[in-house]
Amino acid sequence: MTIWLIMIALAVGTFLIRISFIALLSNRVVHPLIARALRFVPAAVLSALVIPQILTRNNTLQISFSNPQLIAGIVAAVVAWRTKNVLFTILSGMVVLWGLRLLFPGL
Amino acid sequence: MPSPRSEFISGVKALLPILLGVVPFGMISGIAVVQTNIPPVSGFIMSLLVFSGAALIVALQLITTGAPALVIFFSALVINLRFMIYSASLAPFLERLSLGKKSLLAYLLSDQAYAASITHMNESGFPQVAWLHFLGSGITMWLAWQISVGIGIFIGARLPASWSLEFTIPLTFLALAVPAIKDRFTAAAAVIAGVTAVLAKGAPFNSGLVIAALVGILAGMLFERRAA
Numbered sequence: 001m002t003i004w005l006i007m008i009a010l011a012v013g014t015f016l017i018r019i020s021f022i023a024l025l026s027n028r029v030v031h032p033l034i035a036r037a038l039r040f041v042p043a044a045v046l047s048a049l050v051i052p053q054i055l056t057r058n059n060t061l062q063i064s065f066s067n068p069q070l071i072a073g074i075v076a077a078v079v080a081w082r083t084k085n086v087l088f089t090i091l092s093g094m095v096v097l098w099g100l101r102l103l104f105p106g107l
Numbered sequence: 108m109p110s111p112r113s114e115f116i117s118g119v120k121a122l123l124p125i126l127l128g129v130v131p132f133g134m135i136s137g138i139a140v141v142q143t144n145i146p147p148v149s150g151f152i153m154s155l156l157v158f159s160g161a162a163l164i165v166a167l168q169l170i171t172t173g174a175p176a177l178v179i180f181f182s183a184l185v186i187n188l189r190f191m192i193y194s195a196s197l198a199p200f201l202e203r204l205s206l207g208k209k210s211l212l213a214y215l216l217s218d219q220a221y222a223a224s225i226t227h228m229n230e231s232g233f234p235q236v237a238w239l240h241f242l243g244s245g246i247t248m249w250l251a252w253q254i255s256v257g258i259g260i261f262i263g264a265r266l267p268a269s270w271s272l273e274f275t276i277p278l279t280f281l282a283l284a285v286p287a288i289k290d291r292f293t294a295a296a297a298v299i300a301g302v303t304a305v306l307a308k309g310a311p312f313n314s315g316l317v318i319a320a321l322v323g324i325l326a327g328m329l330f331e332r333r334a335a
Contacts, residue, residue: 003145007156007157007166010163010179010180011157013180014159014162014184017188018193018216021191021194023206023210037328038188038195039293040292040296041188041189041320042284043289043294043323043327044296044323045186045188045323046297048300048301048303048304048316048320048323049165049277051302052305052315063305069274072274076282077281080282085282086283087131089285090275093278097274101271
């Protein structure tokens with residue numbers, strides 16, 4: 001039950017963000033400080049999301065090159081940077097992860 | 108003036124090439140949804156309600172770790188804060204529309220529909236019809252997304268755990284994070300947010316994501332101001 005309440009709150013909250021300047025605040029000018037902060041949202045949020053997930057294995061942080069996810073993540077980051085392609089990024093990361101597991105079954 | 112129909116169709120066409128990235132992302136989101144042990148039909152209804160893959164996955168992941176409801180809510184919303192940027196940027200093109208149309212277009216607002224339409228709307232001299240371009244992109248994206256999520260949910264329950272498909276989730280976000288780094292200031296925000304997120308992994312109530320995002324945003328702003 002709680003899970004549905006969270007989802008409905010999330011749906012409403014996301015909708016309010018989407019409609020914010022389109023309808024609710026349409027006559028307001030975006031405060032310059034808010035505009036400056038918003039510019040950093042995608043880079044900061046996505047990075048805060050990705051980096052711990054890549055470094056976490058079996059629910060513990062593992063910051064070393066014996067963590068195949070770290071190597072796969074670095075390769076995928078380079079691919080993302082060079083190609084800007086979601087599909088290539090995912091494929092390269094997964095291929096490296098599977099490859100390392102195959103080569104080093106102990107990892 | 109272009110006809111409403113041709114504006115709509117050109118909006119649909121502008122989104123089609125992006126589908127190459129959207130379909131796998133949607134399918135992976137669907138797979139991720141079932142991996143959090145949510146019943147498939149519930150997961151699909153949630154996807155319809157929220158229409159935001161990243162926020163949905165993060166919310167479901169936090170739910171499985173038993174995080175408090177407020178933390179789940181704010182963690183997912185902080186991911187969607189970026190829509191505020193798009194909302195502000197689209198507002199001038201939609202100001203003459205009824206509240207009903209504005210609401211529909213707001214619900215359809217996504218990274219992809221925005222990217223596919225904003226240049227056209229900026230360059231079109233006909234705001235009376237230019238919004239239909241966005242409607243065309245928005246509906247196409249919505250349909251492709253929900254169908255892909257549905258397929259992902261359907262096949263996700265049948266894939267073996269040994270494939271480590273859960274790793275496709277951070278990889279997908281990585282594919283979005285890297286292009287968000289546009290200059291040294293956004294790079295600083297990303298690095299500091301990432302380091303903070305690792306340090307704050309054990310933070311109470313799983314609040315690490317929200318804390319790290321705010322620290323990263325603040326760091327980016329401070330670096331930018333010092334350089335100015």
